[in-house]
Amino acid sequence: MSSSETLxxxxxxxxxxxxxxxxxSSPKYPNLRILDxxxxxxxxxLAxxxxxxxxxxxKYFGTPPPDAPLLxxxxxGEESMAAFLTAVIQVEDIIPHPTSPDIVLPLFIALTAMTSIAVGLRIYxxxxxxxxxxxxxxxxxxGYLMTIAWGVVAILxxxxxGHYQAYWDKTWHSLRESYLTYLTLTAFYPWVMMMIKFSLLLFYYEVTPSRYFAVRWAIYGTTFIVVGNTIASFFVTLFSCQPVNYWDHLLYDPCKANLKTALIVFGVIYIVTDxxxxVLPMPLVFQLKLKTRERVLAIITFGIGLVACVASGFRVDAIIKYQNYSSQSSSSLMIDAWTIIELNLALICGCAPAIRALVMYYAPKILDSVATSNLLTKSASDDNQAVENDKSDDGAGEVADESEKPDPQAEVKPA
Incomplete structure (x- = not known):
């Protein structure tokens, strides 16, 4: 078959x-590449x-007797199955072999380092x-520790x-492991996100005076939405397919619910809570007696959270594109990548107010230190200049005095 042809x-x-x-359906060959x-x-x-x-x-492939007719x-049917499988091998030369994006580990290392610094500065x-x-x-x-745990499972x-993303380039053993780890990631994600959001909501609650009852009730309402979305997401993910290890029962149509649609809905709700x-701290920012510059800085500090909203949007887009296999992709690693970005940015944004407070604490001291250093430098420079000027004046005087002294060897002539 011509190499220019495509499927x-x-x-x-x-x-x-x-x-x-x-x-x-071939338990005798769990470690054989599926195309082989x-x-x-x-x-x-053919034989x-x-x-x-x-x-x-x-007999030859180890298919359980109840599963063989279902396969x-x-x-x-028998004729269609025979024709299809032989046809696959006939077009083997033009079957594509797309590779998986090597992105999860580098992202995990880089963002974990940044988040570690942010969380450390927050605690300090x-x-x-x-x-x-x-x-x-x-x-x-x-939330930070849970994010690291999530990232480790994403690396697994x-x-x-593996290197190749198409199912025909994998073994059933690796494909089965991939199903298991992805289910773990999907079920664990809402709890990590809830923990991060709790840290922000509780912080807002503590800094909100009791007289701002509307803001406090808004915090209660947002917390209720976050908790409800987390619990619903967890149980829908875990029980959308029965049994939970649905990959071992694919011939029995174990997945009745549309998990992709559910994950998109849950993701959109998380964006709304973001x-x-x-928005929650904005009433406080506008009602506090702050100078314009300080108010703008406060809005920017809290507004950094919009970056996490953008990352959440890209994660939902990745779910739309990669949750189910298609002719374009059969890898869910881009969902993992955007989730790592989302979780870490949420943590970093949550640390921004505390980091700003630390900067404001040290800024006057640093400025005073710099000013003092500049003053001392200028004073030392002035002293050095004065010394140089004194030396210059002394040198000129010595020359003048020397020129006025009589020569002892000179002959004195009578007038």
């Missing part, structure tokens, strides 16, 4: 779907006059400026995914 999108999706079913496994099926079919029976699947039915600031570490800070530390997911959390 259309429907054909790629059909081969992806068949690869998952063949891999899941399909070749084994094709060789068997047996284009026929394959349920008992053959059990044949899922692939359109609270200890130095605010009189000690309080409940919101402990929620931040908990990246390794399970906006609410950004």
């Amino acid at each position: 259309d999108g429907d054909s790629i999706v059909a081969i992806l779907s068949a690869s998952v079913l063949i891999g899941a 496994l399909i070749r084994k099926y094709s060789d068997y079919i 047996n006059n284009y026929t394959i029976k349920a008992e053959d699947l059990t 044949i039915a899922a692939l359109g 600031s609270r200890h130095l400026v605010a009189g000690g570490v309080k409940a919101p800070d402990w929620f931040t530390v908990a 997911h990246s390794r399970a995914t 906006v609410l959390i950004w």
